[in-house]
Amino acid sequence: MPSDQPSRATTTERLSDGTVQALPASVAAPLYDRGRVVPGIVQLGVGAFHRAHQAAYVDDCLAAGDTGWGIVGVSLRSADTRDALAPQDGLYTLAIRSSGEEKLRVIGSIGSLLVAPEDPGAVLAALTDPRTRIVTLTITEKAYLRAADGSLDDSHPDILHDLENPQAPRTAHGFLAEALARRQANGTPPFTVLCCDNLPANGATLHRLMIEFAGLRDARLATKGDTGLASHIADGVAFPSSMVDRIVPATTDADRARIAVELGLNDAWPVMTEPFCQWVIEDNFPGGRPAWEKFGVTMVGDVGPFEDMKLRLLNGAHSAIAYLGLLSGHATVDRAFADPAIRQFVDGLWAEAILTLPEDAGLDTSAYTAELAKRFSNTALAHRTAQIANDGSQKLPQRIIASAIERTEAGLLPEHLTLVIAAWIATCAGGKTLPENHFTDPLDAALAALLGRNLPMEEMVAAVFDLAGFAKDHAERQTLIEFVATHLVHLKQGGPVLAFAALGIRTGKE
Incomplete structure (x- = not known):
């Protein structure tokens, strides 16, 4: 029997409600009537992570008959996701990849897509x-x-814009505030706001930021009686x-071509991910919620x-692997972790x-790190170290610095933790000359100016800490600066090999 692979590879048809029935049996597809789904969730930020994670869990709920939770996806900046998925009726492929196999699943939970700058x-x-x-x-x-101290950056141009133009916001803060104000005025109960980003105490953090923003808004509108x-x-x-x-690596053109062959249809933006998936949520939803716990979500x-x-x-x-991997010439997590x-x-x-x-929270850290080691070794994902390296000044405080502070407060050494901070500074100081080093940071311009001044090492590290707000006002701040400065001297003199050697790690390259 002749293979149908060539015809699939050259197809011009797109994945959509009209073509989804033609998918091969090996591809899981929505079996529910998407026309009966009611939008109950608005998602701000329709990136790959949302489509690999929350949207998949909601898809499970819709398939089980809980049809009141369709997703309206909102892009706050770019139209790319809308332009890719709107011709596909919001459908896309989730490719679940392990080192040995790939399973394809078409997700149908996103019913519509909006682009905020086009139509707030x-x-x-x-x-x-x-x-x-x-x-x-x-x-x-x-x-x-957030400002360096964690409060709302009330001088940010977009925050200032939203305070002056509440009917046409740009930020998540502005959209949430205006919508909640309108619902309050109309007697409509408020929605629940569920943060799914890597912020410390993310719900409480966003709540505080929104109170700060709303307070500024109240002050601006006080003369109109709208407080x-x-x-x-x-x-x-x-x-x-x-x-x-x-883990959700970036989709490549090779991924799109491979998925098209498997589907027999073109998908403009499939999403790559791993088999592992976890979601833990505080169970506080006054307006109701999907029955996520039936599909593996832990409600606590x-x-x-x-x-x-x-x-x-x-x-x-991940941050350690990204920065040390880049400095060592490794383009992907699995290659870096194999070093x-x-x-x-x-x-x-x-x-x-x-x-x-x-110690008393019931955490099984041994099992967790063993699972992480397997995930980092997944050769099928090709998760780029440069992708993870983005926005280090925003990520390191909760990923690394909080632990380092707690260790020093307990009289313990933060040697490995502080090397991660030093490796981030070293990759920033290296400009964009490192292999596959195409990452950005909100502080790029300020860091480039600072790192180009050739300051004494400890003075330079202190200035970086000031700029990024690292360990601000903590008694152990100077201790961390001294450790980072020492690591940076090693990185500058002998790269990761010397930095590792100082920690007793032999590379075979000494």
């Missing part, structure tokens, strides 16, 4: 729709617009915290211990961070 009114209409009971966010750490939003958000809106975990009273374990062990190790020196370093990093986690 449409986004506000979706947020004020009484059927919307949950707003979820995956907008990355930098989009929360009281800050107290409404403080007392009447639920912001449960959550912990999310799934306090997400804090789970969040800390993930941030410090998975995300912290014996980096592998040994990660074990030492975990040993330091584990001692900062609560």
